Amino acid sequence: AQTVTQSQPEMSVQEAETVTLSCTYDTSENNYYLFWYKQPPSRQMILVIRQEAYKQQNATENRFSVNFQKAAKSFSLKISDSQLGDTAMYFCAFMKEDTNAGKSTFGDGTTLTVKP
């Protein structure tokens, strides 16, 4: 079974600054996907970024980027130029590469507050 650990329950950052959220995972699988999801106060989970384990290049989506270290089983999220709208709970998630795409294992989440 896979486990996902987010060691930072809460974090805060000043608007326009950069913040990094940590995530580690444990798996014996070689092929898998990693995701960061955002859950704002509205409760709707939104995909932030996706990384395929076989790709060495770190994924980037506008102000969001990841640092994927496969050997260390680490997958951190960097948010640059933080905005007030980034305030949310962030979840790291793991998904095995097989046909059963609906099953993901989530970490406990990190609550991020962006301060004006």
Next chain:
Amino acid sequence: KAGVTQTPRYLIKTRGQQVTLSCSPISGHRSVSWYQQTPGQGLQFLFEYFSETQRNKGNFPGRFSGRQFSNSRSEMNVSTLELGDSALYLCASSRGFPEGKLFFGSGTQLSVL
């Protein structure tokens, strides 16, 4: 393109009752999965349906069941409700691999009194 729609948004039930939650996936998505979110347990996978077949099931008692219809809409049922079933129930739809992305609805907040 419409997103994932979950109904109802809020539900209040009493112990022993049963409840049915509904989820309409994004058009073209054949995979629908359900998650339970609580402050103490976080996000827990309940089950996943693909083309009307349950492909995966999490570690929940048999009181939790679901089904998927031919139009990909899914329902989740919880029988003999317990206080511990109070949670936010999230539905997610997906195209499947290789994309693997989950698209979530806004959830149903269930309170069991």
